[in-house]
Amino acid sequence: MNKTNKNISVRWGYMAVGVISMLFSGVLYAWSILKAPLASEFGWGASELALNFTLAMTFFCIGGLLGARISGRAGHKIALVIAGILSAAGFILTALLNNVSVWVLYVTYGVLAGLGIGISYNVVIATVSAWFPDKKGLCSGCLMMGFGASALVLGNAADAMFKSEIGWRNTYIVLGVLIFLVLIMAGFLLKKPTSDTMLPAPKASKNKQSEDFKCEDFTSGQMLLRPSFWMAFLAISFLAAVGSSVISFAKDLALSVNAPETLAVSLVGVLSVCNGVGRILTGAIFDVIGRRKTMLCANILTICAAGVTLFAVSRGSLILCIVGLCLTGMSYGACPTITAAFTSSFFGMKHFSDNMALMTFTVMVGSFIATASNRILEATGGYTATFSMLLSITFVALVLNAFIKKP
DSSP states (O other): OHHHHHHHHTHHHHHHHHHHHHHHHGGGGGHHHHTHHHHHHHOOOHHHHHHHHHHHHHHHHHHHHHHHHHHHHHOHHHHHHHHHHHHHHHHHHHHTOOSOOHHHHIIIIIIIIHHHHHHHHHHHHHHHHTTOTTOHHHHHHHHHHHHHHHIIIIIHHHHHHHTSTTHHHHHHHHHHHHHHHHHHHHHHHOOOOOTTOOOOOOOOOGGGGGGOOOOOOOOHHHHHTOHHHHHHHHHHHHHHHHHHHHHHHHHHHHHHTTOOHHHHHHHHHHHHHHHHHHHHHHHHHHHHHOHHHHHHHHHHHHHHHHHHHHHHHHHTOHHHHHHHHHHHHHHHHHHHHHHHHHHHHHHOSTTHHHHHHHHTHHHHHHHHHHHHHHHHHHHHSSSHHHHHHHHHHHHHHHHHHHTOOOO
8 A cells, every 4th residue: 555655646756857857848939039049140031930940840749759659669768868869969059050051950950959859748748647647637737837938937048148148059058958968867767657556547527527438548540530639630730820820929029019129028938927827727627627618718718819919919009919928828828738638538548649649740730820920921011911810710720629529
């Protein structure tokens, strides 16, 4: 009995390690801050830098698939060591760029850093989530909060270092080394529950009666054949696109409504804070009211976020822009939490790592839409058309959400 109690209590330590790992991995999302010195140093335009973010998100998703495979065959420790090496290489090589084409940036930051962080993301979530079958939403929310808070913590630290004697090149090197050390430590500290570990079973909720079905363990192939997967995949992709778009130009968006430079940088951090809050709140709510209501609430929140921001840019209102950024952060934070909790509750934990890797491709779809948003921005010279497009796809997501049924 004592062994069982020890096994259960240690899971909160693993949760803490997971949150710290995700905090450092999430620096990839601080792109609206990290791109600033590259634009001034090399003269790369907004669309070129937006494409780098899209590539980073694409290889982030591919890294999730690799992470599932590597972890399944060689164990999570080896997977996190590889993730640390790739992530560090991406940031350090970016720091060494000099008189090169933007395509080299795409390889260093987009491919290498994207792959490494994608591997760590999948492996950390799968390893830690295995300890929390009774708190799937809360576990996902806490891990995603760490990932989302990175832009505030590390993003603002990086911005301060850019402006100091350290400079942007040394800042990139420091970030690469820190990510490497944290992921290596996580690889050695994290463990998976053994077969004799007695973990609490999920509790039934009266609020979930409308979706009362026995969860089965679906393979990735079986999951891909389910209409519920594709409807959820597209719905989450469209919702994530709003956040991905805003993240890629958050600072410039604030400047467009006459925010001072320092406030514009701070608002990127505020967006990150709301992102983290949205992740953990969504996780907690998911455990209480169930999948259907949680996803519908997240969808309505995203509609409000896009609508308020559209009104803000059309009126040139800084106050409404701040409100829109906060709502966008919270709605975007809901997406990864829903992705993880939805995948585990609909398709089981046995093949969760592989299934989660596939569901994470919603980030890639969202980032491609974000690239389209930047193209529209460049073509029109303003944000009105961009947010009109984003608002329209949130309503498409609402329709898809309404028709998601049990697998």
